Amino acid sequence: MNSLRSTTFNFAGRLFGACAVLALALCAHSMTAQNSPAPAAAFGPSNPFYADSKLPFHAPPFDKIKDADFQPAIDAGMAEQIKEVEAIANNPAPPTFDNTFVPLERSGQLLQRAYSAFNCVTGANTNDELQKVQEYEAPRIAAHQDAINLNSKLFARVKAIYTKRATLKLNPEQVRLVEFYYQQFVKAGANLSDADKTKLKKLNEEDSTLSNTFLTKLLAAAKAGGFSTTDEKALAGLSPAQIAAAAQDAKNRKPAAAGKQEGWLIPLQNTTQQPLLASLSNRATREAIFKNSWNRAERGDANDERATLARLAQLRAEKAKLLGYANFAAWNLTDQMAKNPEAAIAFINALAPGATAKAATEAKDIQALIDKQNGGFKVEPWDWEFYAEQVRAAKYDLNQDTVKPYFELNNVLENGVFYAATRLYGITFKERHDLPVYNPDVRVFEVSNADGSHLALFYCDYYKRDNKNGGAWMDALVGQSKLMGTQPVVFNVGNFQKPAPGQPALISFDDVTTMFHEFGHALHGMLADTYYPSLSGTATPRDFVEFPSQFNEHWAMQPEVFAHYAKHYQTGEPMPAELVAKIKKSATFNQGYAITELLAAAMLDLQWHTLPATAPLQDPDVFEKQALEKTKLWVSYVPPRYRSSYFLHIWANGYYAGYYAYLWTEMLDHNAYQWFEDNGGLTRANGDRLRKMVLSRGNTEDLEKMFETWMGKKPTIEPMLKFRGLTEK
Numbered sequence: 001m002n003s004l005r006s007t008t009f010n011f012a013g014r015l016f017g018a019c020a021v022l023a024l025a026l027c028a029h030s031m032t033a034q035n036s037p038a039p040a041a042a043f044g045p046s047n048p049f050y051a052d053s054k055l056p057f058h059a060p061p062f063d064k065i066k067d068a069d070f071q072p073a074i075d076a077g078m079a080e081q082i083k084e085v086e087a088i089a090n091n092p093a094p095p096t097f098d099n100t101f102v103p104l105e106r107s108g109q110l111l112q113r114a115y116s117a118f119n120c121v122t123g124a125n126t127n128d129e130l131q132k133v134q135e136y137e138a139p140r141i142a143a144h145q146d147a148i149n150l151n152s153k154l155f156a157r158v159k160a161i162y163t164k165r166a167t168l169k170l171n172p173e174q175v176r177l178v179e180f181y182y183q184q185f186v187k188a189g190a191n192l193s194d195a196d197k198t199k200l201k202k203l204n205e206e207d208s209t210l211s212n213t214f215l216t217k218l219l220a221a222a223k224a225g226g227f228s229t230t231d232e233k234a235l236a237g238l239s240p241a242q243i244a245a246a247a248q249d250a251k252n253r254k255p256a257a258a259g260k261q262e263g264w265l266i267p268l269q270n271t272t273q274q275p276l277l278a279s280l281s282n283r284a285t286r287e288a289i290f291k292n293s294w295n296r297a298e299r300g301d302a303n304d305e306r307a308t309l310a311r312l313a314q315l316r317a318e319k320a321k322l323l324g325y326a327n328f329a330a331w332n333l334t335d336q337m338a339k340n341p342e343a344a345i346a347f348i349n350a351l352a353p354g355a356t357a358k359a360a361t362e363a364k365d366i367q368a369l370i371d372k373q374n375g376g377f378k379v380e381p382w383d384w385e386f387y388a389e390q391v392r393a394a395k396y397d398l399n400q401d402t403v404k405p406y407f408e409l410n411n412v413l414e415n416g417v418f419y420a421a422t423r424l425y426g427i428t429f430k431e432r433h434d435l436p437v438y439n440p441d442v443r444v445f446e447v448s449n450a451d452g453s454h455l456a457l458f459y460c461d462y463y464k465r466d467n468k469n470g471g472a473w474m475d476a477l478v479g480q481s482k483l484m485g486t487q488p489v490v491f492n493v494g495n496f497q498k499p500a501p502g503q504p505a506l507i508s509f510d511d512v513t514t515m516f517h518e519f520g521h522a523l524h525g526m527l528a529d530t531y532y533p534s535l536s537g538t539a540t541p542r543d544f545v546e547f548p549s550q551f552n553e554h555w556a557m558q559p560e561v562f563a564h565y566a567k568h569y570q571t572g573e574p575m576p577a578e579l580v581a582k583i584k585k586s587a588t589f590n591q592g593y594a595i596t597e598l599l600a601a602a603m604l605d606l607q608w609h610t611l612p613a614t615a616p617l618q619d620p621d622v623f624e625k626q627a628l629e630k631t632k633l634w635v636s637y638v639p640p641r642y643r644s645s646y647f648l649h650i651w652a653n654g655y656y657a658g659y660y661a662y663l664w665t666e667m668l669d670h671n672a673y674q675w676f677e678d679n680g681g682l683t684r685a686n687g688d689r690l691r692k693m694v695l696s697r698g699n700t701e702d703l704e705k706m707f708e709t710w711m712g713k714k715p716t717i718e719p720m721l722k723f724r725g726l727t728e729k
Contacts, residue, residue, distance in 0.1 A: 041072050049073035049114045055435060056446070057457045057489045058478050060117040063436035067129045070118045074137065077111030078144055084108070085148050088157070095157035097174055101181065105483055105532050116477045123475070124493045125439045126467050131216055138212035142204040149188035150197045158182055173700045177532050180699065183335055189323055196322055203319045210312050214305055215469070215652040218296075221303035222268045222646070223466050225296035226253070227289045230263035237281035237386075239401055244500040253466065268293055269495060270470030270648065272597070272639050275508065278385040278400060290382035297645040298621070305645040306620045312651055313608045314617055321613035329609040329657035336541040337664065337704055341610050344543075344660045348599055348606070350717070351663065352633060354726040355599055358592025359638050365391050381639050388590050396586040400508055402579065407512050408569040409462060409496065409505035416512070416565030417519045418445075420555040424687030425527065426450030429458070439465075441498075442491075447526055456480075456526040459491035462515075463498035463505075470495055470648065472514050474521030474538070474549075481533035488537065490525040492518040504569045509583065513553050520552025521545075529696035540699045542658035546665035547672070547707075548695060554673040557584065558682055588725025593638050595663075595724055600633040600640035602660040605650045607631070609657035620644045668707060670719035675711050 044050065048064040050073075055061060084107040091099055122130050148154065161168070162182040165175055189200045228250065229235070235243055243264065250265035266276055266289060274293055280286050297305035316328040325331035329341035338344045366379050366387045379387065393399050418429045429445040437444060441463050447456040459477075461468075478489035494514060499505045521538060524545070528537035538545050555561045566575040607627035611618070624644050628634035642649065649655035676686055693710040708714055721727040 041068055043072040043076040047073050049077075049110065049117075052109075052113065057454075057487050058113075059435055059457055059489050060113070060120075060477055061436060062117070062438045065117060067127065067133075070114060070130070071133050071136070073114035074111065074118065074133075077108065077114050078140075081108035081111050082144070082147065085151065085154065089151050089154040091157075095160045097161060097168065097170060097178070100157045100161060101174070101177060101532075102483070104181075105177075105481075105534060109484075116475075120475060120477060120491065121438050123473070124461055124468050125465070126219070126469075135212055135216065138208045139205045142206075142208035143201065145188075146197070146201045146204055149185060150190060150192070150201070152190075155185050155190040158185055173531055173535065176700050177535060180534065187323075187331070187334060192322070200319065200322055203315050203322070206315055207312065207319070210308050210315075211652040214308050214312070215648070217303045217305055217308065218646055218648055218652075219467075219469060221297040221299075221305070222270075222470055224303065225268045225292040227266040227268075227285070227292055228263060229285075232264070234282050234285045235264055235280070236285075237279045238276065239279070241499065241503055241506065242276065242279070242497075244503060245497050248498070248500045267464060267466070268296060268470070269464075270646075271641055272643060273381070273385055273641075275497075275510075277382060278389045280386065283383070286382040286386060287380070290380075294381075294639065294643060297643075305651075309608075309644055309647075309651050310618050310620055313611055314615070316609060316656065317611045317613045317615065327610045327612055329606055332609070332657045336658065336661075337543045338660070341606055341657065344657075344664070345603075345606055345610075347664060348603055348660060349631070351595065351726075352599055352631070354721070355592055355595040355724075356632065356635060356638075358726060359596045359635060360592070362388070362391075362590060362592045363637050369394075379637050381637055384593065384637060388593070392586055392589050396582045396589065398579075398582040398586050403509060403575075403583065404506040405568050405570070406566045406575045406579075407507050407509065409507050409511075409515075411567065411569065412507065412512050412515055412565050413460065414565075415567075416556065416561060417515055419564050420516075420552075420558070420561045420682070421519070421523060423561070423682055424555075424684065425523070425691055426684055426688070427455060427526075432457075441465075454487065456488040456490060458522060458526065459489070460494075461491065462494040462496050464495040468493070468495065472518050474518050474525065476525050476537065479533050480525070480528035480530065480536050482529075482531040484533055486533075488526045488528060490522045492522055494518065506569065509556075513556050516553045516556040517549045520549030523552060524548040524695055527691050527695045528698055530698045530700050535699045537698050540703060541661075542655060543661035543664040544668075544703045544707075546661050547668045550662070550666050551669035551672050554669070554676075555682070557587070560682055588723075591725045595726070596633065596635060596638045597641040598663060600628055600635070600638070601642045601647065602663060603628065603631050603633050604640055604642075604644055604647065605655070605659040606657060608644065608650070667717055667720045668715055670723050671711060671715035674719045 041047075047069050048061050049069065052058055053061055084103065088100060088103050088107075093099055118130075118133075122134050126134075158178075158181050162178050165178050170178070189197060192200060226249075232243070235246065238246070246264035246266055247262065249267055250262040253265055254262075266274070269275060272293055274289050277286050277289060280289070297303060320326070320328040320331040323331050327341070329344075333340055333344065338347070363379060366384065369387050369391055370377065370379060370383070377383075389400060414429070421427055422429075426449065428448050428450075430448070432444045432446050435444045435457070437459065439461060442459055442461045445458045445460075446454070447458055449455050472492070472494045474490060474492050476488060476490045478486050480486060480488045492515075494511075496505065496507055496511055525537040530536040533539075562580065563574055566580070567573060568575075604624060604627055608623070625634060628640070633640075647659075649659055650657075655661070672690075676682070679686060690710065694706060697706060718727070
């Protein structure tokens with residue numbers, strides 16, 4: 001599953017992690033760290049972050065930014081922001097909204113400029129030097145976060161305004177901001193004693209350090225886990241283009257010595273299952289690739305993650321106890337739509353029986369095919385995708401290799417993703433070649449409203465690289481805010497296989513869906529129209545923030561949109577009607593597997609984060625199996641989408657105790673799409689209504705009420721079950 005990685009440094013989002021990829025902020029205090037980078041250069045006018053960018057939309061000047069520029073700019077930004085916050089906390093005037101909340105919202109602008117660009121390149125284009133800076137800053141980040149969250153004078157001002165907010169002349173967005181700040185300060189430990197604050201700071205520092213360690217190790221583990229071979233027979237079943245791409249990947253990774261063959265390399269993707277398993281006919285190769293994936297971070301080497309994640313789970317439980325909660329999930333879900341882990345677990349339990357039952361039926365079909373072919377073995381996880389494709393072909397006469405020529409990446413982007421957005425919201429896209437980027441693969445588009453006014457910049461970076469984190473995500477380089485006078489600069493990152501030179505980038509329909517998904521996040525950021533940055537765009541709870549992205553997936557298959565982009569890359573001919581019908585007919589195929597692997601991952605997350613502080617340090621492998629067995633989600637042929645040891649979302653990407661959000665918001669998105677179908681479908685009127693009432697509003701209203709007001713009723717689980725094929729249509 002894809003993820004949001006929004007780290008825009010507005011004050012509250014920055015400090016409280018409302019949508020932070022890492023539970024990190026930046027520290028102005030002097031601290032030491034192991035493996036620290038070289039001493040930072042002095043910060044001055046020559047640093048590209050010294051002044052606000054003069055580029056359109058204040059976009060980062062990537063052509064001028066050097067690796068050595070980040071640390072001094074971040075350090076200077078930390079120091080500047082601390083001074084700004086201290087001035088607010090020590091203001092002798094009685095606290096008011098204008099002398100407390102407004103300057104808090106304005107604070108940290110230098111830090112914002114430096115860190116947003118730093119987060120971008122460390123996620124999508126990192127290197128050893130950047131990783132050293134990232135590691136160095138991790139403990140400082142937690143300390144800075146605490147220096148502000150636990151500032152008693154600052155909290156006293158926030159609390160004073162919160163207490164009398166009903167008597168003040170505040171507009172609804174201002175009231176929401178006051179309530180948000182107060183809730184997040186309390187959640188961060190503002191009411192603790194000084195002694196407990198000291199304990200909390202140490203736990204937060206260790207958490208941030210270990211989260212960064214997890215991130216760094218996993219990148220290396222994924223790279224090391226790629227499947228290499230010099231025997232082309234091992235690649236039987238792959239297309240010539242896929243084999244050529246594997247050869248190019250091997251060449252890019254490590255050119256062979258003179259006279260020797262580079263061979264072929266299949267890099268690991270972020271998830272447990274790997275895309276090429278659907279095509280590889282050599283069972284030994286499939287098993288090797290799967291096990292490389294499954295064990296990538298459990299090899300007993302320097303990249304083994306088990307000790308790291310076990311301690312992370314333990315210290316988060318300790319933190320929750322200190323803050324007065326039974327477990328970390330109970331603490332972390334207080335400001336989410338679910339409110340508590342019991343609600344999230346009940347939601348998963350409601351879906352699990354139908355999902356696992358359907359997966360069992362799918363497994364019987366696969367086993368029957370294996371037996372019919374005299375395979376002589378029981379279906380294993382590395383067999384599933386390969387035989388599922390054959391079952392799909394038999395049931396629906398649908399082969400992915402027949403489908404891919406109609407999904408050329410750039411055409412999908414411009415004539416599919418962009419086209420749907422234009423039809424719904426009236427926005428248009430024009431590619432710009434004059435703006436600097438951090439890697440040649442990146443493209444930049446200027447986005448305009450229907451009246452021609454400037455709206456945003458959109459960057460996209462879709463091809464996999466060894467120095468890029470796995471998965472797909474959206475983030476912001478500049479956030480929208482009327483207070484700050486800024487418009488959005490957002491980007492999408494993917495990990496699609498880069499074709500060999502001269503070859504087209506042909507992708508699967510799952511990849512098409514990923515593009516629509518991540519662009520849904522981008523739309524949430526680009527269409528933002530709020531006054532205060534802390535409430536803008538994607539700065540919403542985890543179990544709402546995935547709603548716009550998952551809702552946007554629906555347009556990938558909407559007839560008008562589909563017909564506009566699903567065209568053969570060589571002939572330009574539209575996909576034949578009979579092939580389109582097969583794709584639609586197979587929409588619920590393999591959904592038992594798909595939802596079970598998601599449920600298992602979500603349950604793993606919640607089980608790890610509902611451990612009490614009294615629990616001993618866990619053995620991840622034992623814990624993982626027991627956690628899934630007791631919740632009836634341990635299914636031998638359906639491994640969780642992410643194993644604990646490479647579950648980036650929950651250990652380093654801010655989704656801790658929140659991975660269930662993908663399914664929770666899926667319930668919302670199916671209700672929303674059903675509303676569109678009932679009210680005329682793909683129209684500007686419907687799009688503008690959603691934009692005005694939901695997508696532009698960020699976190700300025702109670703989200704449950706916001707959704708129900710737009711939809712006209714409470715959402716139900718039935719549309720989701722129908723779409724997933726878990727109930728009768």
